[in-house]
Amino acid sequence: MSGRTYGYNGVPPSKGKKGAKRYAMAVDLRRCTGCNACTAACKTAYDVPLGDWRIWVMEAETGEFPKTKRHVMPRMCNQCDQPTCVRNCPTKATFKHPDGFVLQRYNRCIGCRTCMVACPYNARHLLTDYRRDKRNPRNVADKCDFCIVRVTRGLAPLCVTSCTGGAMIFGDINDPDSEVARTVAANKTFTLRPEQGNAPQVYYIGLNEPIADPEFAFHHRSDQLHDRYNTFKKNSELGEELAGNIIDTDTGFFGIVGQGVHNMINFIATAPAKFFRGLF
Amino acid sequence: MVDGSMDGQMISNAFHHAYWGFPLSLYFWLVGGSAGSFVVSTLGWVFGVKKYKATAFFASNTAIAMLMIVPLLLITDLGKPFRFFHLLLLPSFSHFSAPMVWGALFILTYPIGMLFYSYFVYYKNERMARAFGIAAIVLALCTHWYTGVVMQLNPSRLPNHGSVAPILFLTGAYISGIGLLNILLWIRNKFIDAKRQVSDAILADMARLMLYGIVFDMFLLFNEFLQMTYGIAEEHTILYDVLLGPFIWPYLYIEIIWGLIIPLIILVIPKINRSLYWVLGASFMVTTGVFGMRVWWVMATQYFQGHY
């Protein structure tokens, strides 16, 4: 291989610990059909509650008729090498595995959500009290774990194996012969929000700037998406408990105060139940 | 949102929750009020400004009372409230790179320091009160400073991610603490005998202390504003589309206009700045204004990033 090019961002892949593996993912967006098989596979296999995602597909339409294009981009935890979520977690409930995974220890997590505020990628969620399978952890933070249970047994992550377009390439980027290392070396790759300094380990090929840009995501929400988000905030039980979801169609003086009062009442009303369920 | 000139629209995305909401805003406000009250309390006993000695005991107890509510809020807000003790399992569980852990230490020790301080103030033990006062005031500042740091150390959360953040936070604490204390002292005056009442003059003096804080707060805010008008696109968005958009009430109207500018005007006009009701009015505005700040401070950037 000739000189490595690390792509547009100029961020060289991190090697992590010497001698350890560094699992990473390359997502070739030129091969992504936007089919959401990844989302659906992950969501059902890991019993990810409605309203939460370990992986999701962002989708945008750009350009004016007839020069219209679509852009899709699966998003997930970047298994950052400098994970701010880990740095800010007070209990070490989330930690960086030497092989690169950023993982959760559910029985340690107190559900303080500091990690979520610290993550620049919106990659984390708080599990609700209600899951399909009651044995799964509840009321603690969760995120994509790069399918560690599969990977440590020699099996690729579920989203990767399901992927219609074969867009996801997974492996040890420290092994120069691995497909992921060669793919990252041979292509112009991008990581998301490199300026955050998190050293993300999900490398995108063919990234379209609009969709990778939080600005765009914010300013160009379709009306329907915007509506859905507000509906989600209104209807989510978890949101009521945590009381932090501003419904932005109602942000005048009375709106803000009303939301605050409503949320605090809910917060107090659900407090007793929360204390006891916290025991388990 | 969509017009002929649009260059595209996002049609699908995840909806992850805003993680911290009103309860935490309230926590930030209370913990700030507590620290502010306590600073006033120590003016007499620690810094030797005699006239404030009368307020010390009450101010300290107010601070303690507020700090009693605070952990309840914090703990109730956890996904697993009963696991709050994980924060305290030193050192096996704790993770010292996380400001939350520092905070746990402060929140734990700070009320203890204040309790001792109150005790010695009550028994007029000058030396011990001073010693514990100093310890507690350091802890008070730390408690507040850490709270600011918790917000500061989130790289994507503009404008909190800056070194002004903790100082801005402390300043807000200081002024809201005084404001709140003024109101509480005035209410207290209604219920106690004339001898123990705090004079209007002292309340006005405290308002003067508050005024310095207001000026400093505005100075910091202006700095932050300046930076946000420059900076990268995201800072523009936060400023114009978030703070002056959905958060315009807590940010511009409640914090800046109601909570800083109007009180500032009141407190600089010589005719009224020592008259009781103007002072109380300004105090009320400042405290509630700071609550507005706590609301946008906690939620605005989460709101923004929730769409990414």
Added chain:
Amino acid sequence: MKINRRRFLQGSTVAAASVLGASKNASAMETELGNASYNYIKRGEQRERVFSCSPLHAHDNPVHAWVDDDPTIPENPLTGKRGRQVVELSGVTESVRSRGRVSAAEVTSWLQLYDGDRLLSPMKRVGKRGSGRWRKISWKEALDDIANAIKASSPEEIALMRGKDTSAGAWDHFMHTLGSNTIIDLDGAANRRMAWQEAWHNGVSVPDLAHSHYILNFGSNFFVSHPDYAAEAFDGRHLRRARIVTFDPRCSKTAGLSDEWVPVRPGTDGVVALAMVRYLLEMGWADKAAIKRLSNFTAESLTGELSKYTLDYAAEISGIPAKTIRRIAREFGDSEGGCILTGAGISGHTNGYRTEQALMLLPLTAGYIEARGGNCLPRQFELGAIKPAPQAPNRSNPVKHPQKFPVDVGDAYAVGLLFSYNTNPAFEAPAAAVWRAALADQSRVKFSVAIGTFGNETSEMADLILPEAHWLERNEPVQGTGSLLPWVSLRQQVVTPPGQVKELREMLRDIIHTTGDAEKMRYWQFRDTRQWLGQQLNDVAGLKKDGGWELMARHSGVWPIYGYLHPEIRRIVDEQGEEVMPEYGRPVKIGMKTFPHWEPAGDVATAKYELALLVHDSDYHAGDASANNKVIVENSLANHLHINVSTANQLNIRDGDLVRVTSKAGYLVTRAHLTQTVHPETVAMHRDGGHWAIGGVASGRAGPKHENAPANIDADIAHNLWWTDSGVHPMDIILPLFDETGGGAATAAAVKVTKAEQGDTYGTVKTDLPGMTALLSQPAGPAERG
């Protein structure tokens, strides 16, 4: 393509790494691309695997069902039992159909096994048809009722209405046993099937997408509607730089992610194709020898027919600039092998049949028929017949025009007993309200039995509903489709069905046995469905020699095993690491009864101020089979009306406005979604909105924020379901118009779009029933099928 037993045996046990050892390629993913699953709740123990095959898409897909048999697992809410439960699905890596991949609808479909809205026992109507009130009854009562209805009807009065036939011949066996061939095949792509059937005696063409250099897609959203084709096309794009060009009035997901989107006016693809063919001939780029060899045409005869189809003519009709048509024609003709793909967007217009045939001329003229990268005949193994087989009745199917059922039933043919299976015309058919009226009419449909895992809007109109096993609970052989390397597979009973649920084959057997007619019972003597499945598979040529179906059922779920999934190029390779290639060059002779001259599509012929409303499949749904699936519904946006920004501006409609969409059939009220992704003369909705009879998730009535939400046994649904908008039912305002030659229904209509009027509420649908019935009653054309 010689398959030997050794390879079959080694199939899934040889690790990918050993393939790599043999090949020159460098190592790839050190993790395998499938074939295992681990119970992450219990220390990552290996899960039990059972092979099955998903029927959800146009082409079935072999899968592994992963089963946990774990005493700590919460009890199955439907059976109250602990123990074996399906907890994950993944694709079979050796399958040439999917190479280990699964679609969103497939991978989530096991949730349906434990869905609280499932049918668990036979149900009998109480009250009027369609009133939605039911009473649970025993199988005995149900079977007796059906047996009585059979006795009361003459054989040809016993009718079957079905969608995709997933029964591997069981239904035909059943109908023939009863002496009937009254079959109403509601096949959405009927025009395509008829067009190809007539032209080359096979209703299908398989595009060799992976080896193509130029893919011309007309009216298919195949990136999401045909995941196997999508995977192949992306391989073509990746490995051969194939260019994908999509003609669609809508910038569908496929169009928007293609190399080029050509926004054609609806119903005009045919004229574009003819102009391209004419241009290729004119420039001398046509493969004259191939035309002669592969069809009854000659270059000269084609040129003669095509004289009027100049580029400018096509441009004027289709709205595509002449130079774009010319360039694409040239690129296509110049490529080292290209193919066409056609979808419901072609078939779903009244000129669908002709358009399909016109499009066929493209690969023919370029010489891409039965060639690498071109359009090929399907390769399939024949499944064995169910034996002994009853005689098929020797009259022809009295259903001349399946889409005209609502007027023909009780008139052109009588129905004493109607079975409906795997179809939902009361919701999905054009002028669905007319269907509902016909199905509700007891004088025309005397007795009606619906069979399904879930209820739907059609079973709502039945007298009796029979609870059928989910596809993961039944035994059925599967004939592989869609691939140039033929294959067979099977569905197996992975877990036992809950409640009173039965497999289709068992139900049909029990019905026959309840009639007590020994002559009929003779054809229904099987111990269990598995035995029956085995009989059919063992007759597949070559399988027995290779170890037999039982080995396949245990070992790979598919047969033959052509090789292994190469972990890097992700194609099936042999032991040398070389890709297993199809064989090309089967004899073909394309002939058309009449030359497919273009004529306008009646359904989208718009007058002034009118727009063409296209109703298309939703991106993530697999028909209605996923309508009650929480994950799929959460990901699909409600079917608001997509309207071009400039059109909306003219109509003074803003994003999110409530709008009225009015056709001759009636109107509906929905919201406008302003976008640049539809042709300005066109508006679009997907069809998976506004269900009312499938279940709480489909109808949007489940979840914590809904009053009187039906109790749902999935705590996630009961507490976390957050959306409220489940769309609007579009099919009542689609006019009942058909391609009279192909028999397929149009799925589009000319409409007016206006701002909603006072009193309009979101979701309102109003239809003109008498008007539509009258329209349907017009004399049937030449369509004749069956």
